[in-house]
Amino acid sequence: xxxxxxYWHQHEDFTNRQWRYIKAEAEYxxxxxxxxxxxxxxxxxxxxxxKTNCETFVLNRTVPIVKNYEGQDLTFNFCKTRRLPYDIxxxxxxxxxxxxxxxxxxxxxxxxx
Numbered sequence: 001x002x003x004x005x006x007y008w009h010q011h012e013d014f015t016n017r018q019w020r021y022i023k024a025e026a027e028y029x030x031x032x033x034x035x036x037x038x039x040x041x042x043x044x045x046x047x048x049x050x051k052t053n054c055e056t057f058v059l060n061r062t063v064p065i066v067k068n069y070e071g072q073d074l075t076f077n078f079c080k081t082r083r084l085p086y087d088i089x090x091x092x093x094x095x096x097x098x099x100x101x102x103x104x105x106x107x108x109x110x111x112x113x
Contacts, residue, residue, distance in 0.1 A: 004083040006057075006090050006111045008097075009075045013062040018100060022046065022059070025096050029089055037086045048093070050086025055079050057090045059097070 014022060026046045030039035040047040048057040057079040064074045081087035094109045101107040 004087070004112045005078050005080045006087070006094060006109070007076070007078045008094050008107065008109045009073075010060070010063055010077060010107055011075045012106050014097075018097075019061050021100060022093070022097060025093065029093065033086075033089050037089050046093070048086060048089055050081065050084055050089075052082075052084050052086065054082050054084055054086075057081075057086075057093075059093065 023041050023046065026039055026041050026048075029037070029048075030041070033039065036051070038049040038051060040049070044061040046059045050056075059077075067074060079090055081090055091111065098104075098107055098109045
């Protein structure tokens with residue numbers, strides 16, 4: 001469980017309409033997750049901190065355009081949660097995005113089993 005990770009591929013930027021819905025869902029999560037998570041909703045990113053020494057989840061509205069290293073897949077993202085209590089919030093937001101877009105060529109998710 002120590003390496004438990006959520007993965008997502010984001011091949012296109014979220015539209016303004018999609019991003020509004022995602023931000024509204026993040027606001028809802030902020031309300032119900034009090035004490036478990038901190039949610040920071042910025043103009044172009046949503047950050048979920050699980051208040052643990054695990055990775056912070058960051059969802060960007062846009063796909064990055066600059067590679068940090070040769071061969072980097074700019075569509076690939078991940079967040080290690082170790083299945084700690086904030087994992088369900090990270091997974092919920094990813095499922096919400098995938099369900100709203102409903103096109104795995106644009107946004108796809110998976111997680112360790």
